Amino acid sequence: MSKKSTRQAYGEALVELGKINKNIVVLDADLSKSTKTDLFKKAFPERHINVGIAEGDLIGTAAGLVTCGRIAFASTFAMFAAGRAFEQIRNTVAYPKLNVKIAPTHAGISVGEDGGSHQSIEDIALMRAIPGMVVLSPCDAVETKKMVFAAAEYEGPVYLRLGRLDVETILDEEYNFQIGIANTLREGKDVSIVSTGLLTQEAMKAAEELAKENISVRVINVGTIKPLDGETILKAAKETKFIVTAEEHSVIGGLGSAVSEFLSEVYPTKVKKLGVYDKFGQSGKGAELLEKYDLTAAKLISIIKENL
CATH class of the missing domain: 3.40.50.970 (Thiamin diphosphate (ThDP)-binding fold, Pyr/PP domains)
Known part of the structure; x- marks a missing residue:
């Protein structure tokens, strides 16, 4: 790619x-x-x-x-x-x-x-x-x-x-972006990963690896964090066992919070968050920092296996 x-x-x-x-x-x-x-x-x-x-x-x-x-x-x-x-x-x-x-x-x-x-x-x-x-x-x-x-x-x-x-680059030129609409990049029935930014690439990698073990993962790319596409999130909550959010941001107030806030009111669902847990960043190469803070496909795989 x-x-x-x-x-x-x-x-x-x-x-x-x-x-x-x-x-x-x-x-x-x-x-x-x-x-x-x-x-x-x-x-x-x-x-x-x-x-x-x-x-x-x-x-x-x-x-x-x-x-x-x-x-x-x-x-x-x-x-x-x-x-x-x-x-x-x-x-x-x-x-x-x-x-x-x-x-x-x-x-x-x-x-x-x-x-x-x-x-x-x-x-x-x-x-x-x-x-x-x-x-x-x-x-x-x-x-x-x-x-x-x-x-x-x-x-x-x-x-x-x-x-x-x-x-x-994981999307093609035919990709249809609309403000307020999330895009399901991969269908799945066991668990949904709701991701944004460069964590969508990691979500796709995790889904591909887990498919080898017969674990079916839905990947939803949330380009618009606000207004959140509640319809797509609700559908995932109803059709899969739980949701994992993934973002290169604090777990406080970001995509994970938005998804949790929405589902708590309309369809209470287990939500596990992958992001930065109440820490500051530090100096280092970008790719190495993503590894250090566990913002990786490997961590997504671990979270999903632990919670299935």
């Missing part, structure tokens, strides 16, 4: 989008080479703004531009967007329901060597809590591109979570 980072796919998608929509503007906080918005800058220098190392200004300027009819994509690292600029996102973008797309890169512990201070494992929880905020998390380059176009068409605030690490 080919590999590409979701941040690279994001930069490429912005260029494609910019060619067909003259209202697209892209803003960055002095990290355009890392966020890959430099690709858009090269293609459309008059529609790219570097606000400098000032994340509050990044969001405030994006908000101002959309009041003039633009569609603004604002990018920096996830730690700085969801963390440092939280107040501006809440009060300047979400409160007035402005058409700003916050699209940070370098989310999760796979950021690697930048260490725990820069590895955002709380951003989904923060963005989920904001009223009216759509939260997207692509699993690969194909889904990223489709999310960028869907976000541009959606009227309102969107948080699009992107990563640094090159990840396997």
